[in-house]
Amino acid sequence: MDEFQAKAKEGSSIWRAIKDLVYSCNYKLYHKVFKKIFTGPVTPKRRRRNEIIFIIGMLIIPVLHFLVFWLYVNIDSILIAFQGVEIRTGRIYYTIENFEHVFQLLQTSDSQLWQAITNTLITWSFTTLFMFPLSIFWAYFIYKRIILGNFFRVMFYIPSIINAVALAAIYHYLLASGGPVGLLYQALYPNEYVPAFFIEVEYAMKVILLYVFWTGFGGNLILLNGAMGRISKEMVESAMIDGIGMWRELYNFILPLSWPTLSTLIIFSFTGLFTSSGPVLLLTKGQGKTYTLSYWIYEIVYGQKSGLPNIAAAMGLFFTAIGLPIVLIARHFINKVYEDVEF
Amino acid sequence: MARDFDITKVRRSDGERAIFIAAFIIFAIYSLSLIYVLGWGFLNSLKTNIEFSDDTMSFPKKWLFENYVTAFEELNYEDTNFLGMLLNSLWLTVGASILSTVMVSITGYVFAKYRFRGKEAVFSFVIFTMIIPLLANLPATYRLIYGMGINDSPLYLITALGGFGGNFLIMYAFFKGIDWSYAESSFIDGGGHFVTFWLVMFPLAKGPVIALFILSLIGVWNDYLTPILYLPKMPTVATGIFFYKEHMNYESNIPAYFAGVIMSMLPAVIIFAVFSRTIMNNVIIGGLKG
Numbered sequence: 001m002d003e004f005q006a007k008a009k010e011g012s013s014i015w016r017a018i019k020d021l022v023y024s025c026n027y028k029l030y031h032k033v034f035k036k037i038f039t040g041p042v043t044p045k046r047r048r049r050n051e052i053i054f055i056i057g058m059l060i061i062p063v064l065h066f067l068v069f070w071l072y073v074n075i076d077s078i079l080i081a082f083q084g085v086e087i088r089t090g091r092i093y094y095t096i097e098n099f100e101h102v103f104q105l106l107q108t109s110d111s112q113l114w115q116a117i118t119n120t121l122i123t124w125s126f127t128t129l130f131m132f133p134l135s136i137f138w139a140y141f142i143y144k145r146i147i148l149g150n151f152f153r154v155m156f157y158i159p160s161i162i163n164a165v166a167l168a169a170i171y172h173y174l175l176a177s178g179g180p181v182g183l184l185y186q187a188l189y190p191n192e193y194v195p196a197f198f199i200e201v202e203y204a205m206k207v208i209l210l211y212v213f214w215t216g217f218g219g220n221l222i223l224l225n226g227a228m229g230r231i232s233k234e235m236v237e238s239a240m241i242d243g244i245g246m247w248r249e250l251y252n253f254i255l256p257l258s259w260p261t262l263s264t265l266i267i268f269s270f271t272g273l274f275t276s277s278g279p280v281l282l283l284t285k286g287q288g289k290t291y292t293l294s295y296w297i298y299e300i301v302y303g304q305k306s307g308l309p310n311i312a313a314a315m316g317l318f319f320t321a322i323g324l325p326i327v328l329i330a331r332h333f334i335n336k337v338y339e340d341v342e343f
Numbered sequence: 344m345a346r347d348f349d350i351t352k353v354r355r356s357d358g359e360r361a362i363f364i365a366a367f368i369i370f371a372i373y374s375l376s377l378i379y380v381l382g383w384g385f386l387n388s389l390k391t392n393i394e395f396s397d398d399t400m401s402f403p404k405k406w407l408f409e410n411y412v413t414a415f416e417e418l419n420y421e422d423t424n425f426l427g428m429l430l431n432s433l434w435l436t437v438g439a440s441i442l443s444t445v446m447v448s449i450t451g452y453v454f455a456k457y458r459f460r461g462k463e464a465v466f467s468f469v470i471f472t473m474i475i476p477l478l479a480n481l482p483a484t485y486r487l488i489y490g491m492g493i494n495d496s497p498l499y500l501i502t503a504l505g506g507f508g509g510n511f512l513i514m515y516a517f518f519k520g521i522d523w524s525y526a527e528s529s530f531i532d533g534g535g536h537f538v539t540f541w542l543v544m545f546p547l548a549k550g551p552v553i554a555l556f557i558l559s560l561i562g563v564w565n566d567y568l569t570p571i572l573y574l575p576k577m578p579t580v581a582t583g584i585f586f587y588k589e590h591m592n593y594e595s596n597i598p599a600y601f602a603g604v605i606m607s608m609l610p611a612v613i614i615f616a617v618f619s620r621t622i623m624n625n626v627i628i629g630g631l632k633g
Contacts, residue, residue: 019542027533054536055457058449062506065446069484069502070472076483141366148370154619155374161615162608163565165581169588169604170384173597178399180383214376226623246359271474281568282585293478301481302572309482316479323476331474 081313098314113315116291119205123292124276126209127216128269135217136262139224140250153225160218168282171211172198204288208278220265227261228254259338270330274319293319388601395597407598414602420578420586425603428583432564435579439503440559443510444552450506451514452544456523469507481572488573495576502573510555517551518544554625557618561611580607 084095105113138156142149159167175181177194185194197203236253244252255262277292284290286299297316300308387395388410389403415425423431454466493499525547529539545552567581578586584607587600615622 022538022542023533026535026538050536051457052459054540055453055459057537058453058540059506061504062446062450065501065504066507068487069505070507073480073483073487074477076486077477077480080482080486081479137366138370141363141370144363146363146367146370148367152370152374155370155377157615157619158377158612161561161565161611163567163581163611165565165567165585166604166607169584170380170601173387173399174380174383178396180400183400222622229623245356246362267474271476274476274478281571297479297481298568301485309485313479313482316477316481319478320476323478327474327476 077313078317080310081317083310085310098310099318101311102315102318112291112296115289116293116296119290120274120276120292120294122205123209123212123278124269124273127212127276128266131213131216132220132265132269135220136224136255138217139221139228140254142221142225143228143254153221156221157218159215160222164215164279165282167215168211168279171214172283175207198284199287201288204284204290208280208283208290211283212278223261223265224258227258231257256338263334263337266334267327267331270327271323273326274323384601385605388598388605390598392596392598410596410599410602411606413596414599414606417596417599418583418587418603420583420590421576423578423583425580425583425606428578428580431574431577431583432579432581434497435500435570435574436560436563438497438500439563440556442500442503443505443559444556446504446506447508447510447514447555448545448548448552449540450511451516452518452540452548454511455515455518455521456526456544469511472507473509485572494573499573510559513551513555514548517548521547550621551625553618554622557614557622560614564611 081098082094082096083092084097085092102113105111108114142153146152173179175197177186181197182194185192195203197207231254235257236249239249239253275294277294280286280290280292280295281298286295293315297312300312383399386403387399389406389408390410391407394401394404418425418428420428454462488494488499488502493501521544525543526539529543534542564579565581567579567585570577570579570582571585574582575586580603584600584603587595587603591597591600
């Protein structure tokens with residue numbers, strides 16, 4: 001114990017020495033150098049100037065990063081959507097033919113685009129309308145200290161901690177013909193071939209959703225547990241003594257008190273309306289009619305097919321234009337549900 | 344004493360009991376499925392290739408832990424072996440996590456503690472950029488990164504210098520709650536604004552900073568979508584495993600591949616196990632009003 005304290009003291013004294021050194025250098029620099037250059041008392045004006053130098057010095061890198069990797073990129077995205085490339089000369093010209101192409105695809109009901117839209121909306125509904133409410137219940141049971149709760153919590157987190165490439169690889173072999181699921185299928189239907197789950201249209205999308213379900217609770221649970229953990233114990237306890245049941249406890253206490261977190265998650269889920277996707281690249285690569293909008297775009301960029309990035313950009317712009325009002329309306333109503341609770 | 348009252352001791356009604364039992368059973372099945380799958384992967388990483396193709400369900404005849412050594416040689420992509428992939432993952436993960444965590448601390452601090460013209464407008468705009476659904480900036484980002492020539496290079500780390508994102512809000516909320524008198528006493532000691540930030544305020548934020556740093560480590564370690572596009576010739580552990588599977592043929596040693604898969608999971612799991620409490624206590628997101 002004493003040794004530990006001595007060590008801690010030693011550590012903090014080193015820290016203090018560094019601090020003192022920097023302060024004295026700073027002091028000397030200020031009094032010996034700066035004062036000679038800018039003579040005169042420290043006026044509020046000069047204090048404000050120092051502040052401004054600090055603000056600019058600190059923000060210059062993140063602001064530049066934002067201008068390049070957000071603003072420039074998004075302006076360029078809009079430009080790409082209106083650009084075409086002459087195949088023979090490589091000359092870039094401006095056109096609306098990308099949008100015409102998108103509308104053509106939208107008019108053919110069996111196009112890959114419709115397939116992608118359908119799968120995206122299926123994935124979104126599955127994660128937002130089914131899995132998200134479920135994860136609130138999961139978080140509630142853990143919050144109420146269900147038996148082995150801490151163990152279950154870790155188990156739920158694990159899929160979001162280990163990398164998806166690795167987990168998807170094992171999942172892939174698990175469902176292959178020699179794997180446990182394949183063997184089980186053979187035992188149940190001895191006269192049939194084991195289907196290629198990741199390729200056949202009948203199974204491929206379901207297999208992806210199963211994977212999403214199996215691995216997708218961790219992220220929300222971390223945040224929901226954090227939110228519920230902060231709810232004042234006394235408040236809920238006194239209600240429990242009054243004998244309210246589980247549903248009223250959830251509805252009258254847990255939901256409103258964790259609303260700041262819940263509402264944020266819901267708004268973000270609306271932002272992700274058109275980008276919802278399972279790990280299509282890892283599981284099916286779009287086979288078995290499993291394209292989603294975001295995988296469609298990803299594959300175009302990954303494959304570097306000429307001309308297609310322009311159509312992808314046009315399509316993205318089109319969906320941003322539809323999605324933005326939806327998000328804003330959703331946010332408007334979600335923020336109205338409860339007044340912000342401070343505790 | 345009311346303090347000693349234990350919520351868990353309150354008798355639940357029979358209906359609620361049934362719900363809790365049902366939840367327990369669901370949780371148990373879920374946990375077993377995960378343990379089974381990971382265990383299955385582990386057992387198959389200890390087999391010979393022939394044993395694996397014969398029977399994936401049996402226990403290995405001989406536990407070939409040398410598969411884990413073989414994996415370092417065998418898992419090879421673009422002249423990078425598994426060790427090389429580990430090194431690529433290491434610089435990318437640590438570098439990107441340090442840069443992004445420092446950047447959000449800086450922006451969070453300046454926005455929480457200093458006033459300057461246009462701050463509110465910028466703040467609202469930052470929140471707006473987070474909720475706007477962007478689908479198609481991938482082609483433009485690709486064009487920019489290849490145009491700048493930072494693909495397949497450690498210079499790619501400059502993309503991690505962003506200071507405005509979800510984590511910005513967490514740091515902003517943290518610094519809002521820190522008393523300004525710490526800074527004032529530092530100013531009296533002769534510290535300027537920079538010194539005050541780095542030596543006083545930044546160390547005060549070590550809780551959320553460590554939490555965000557760890558979450559970023561895990562996120563970058565596991566990311567495969569962006570490194571596949573921008574670092575295709577410098578495979579990380581995640582993308583190396585992906586590319587290796589893409590180019591597998593009948594000669595490929597699947598158990599050694601499984602060994603690599605298992606090894607790729609470990610760093611993130613260990614880091615999370617060590618820091619889970621810090622993460623839980625510090626990562627809280629609030630509302631999105633701006």
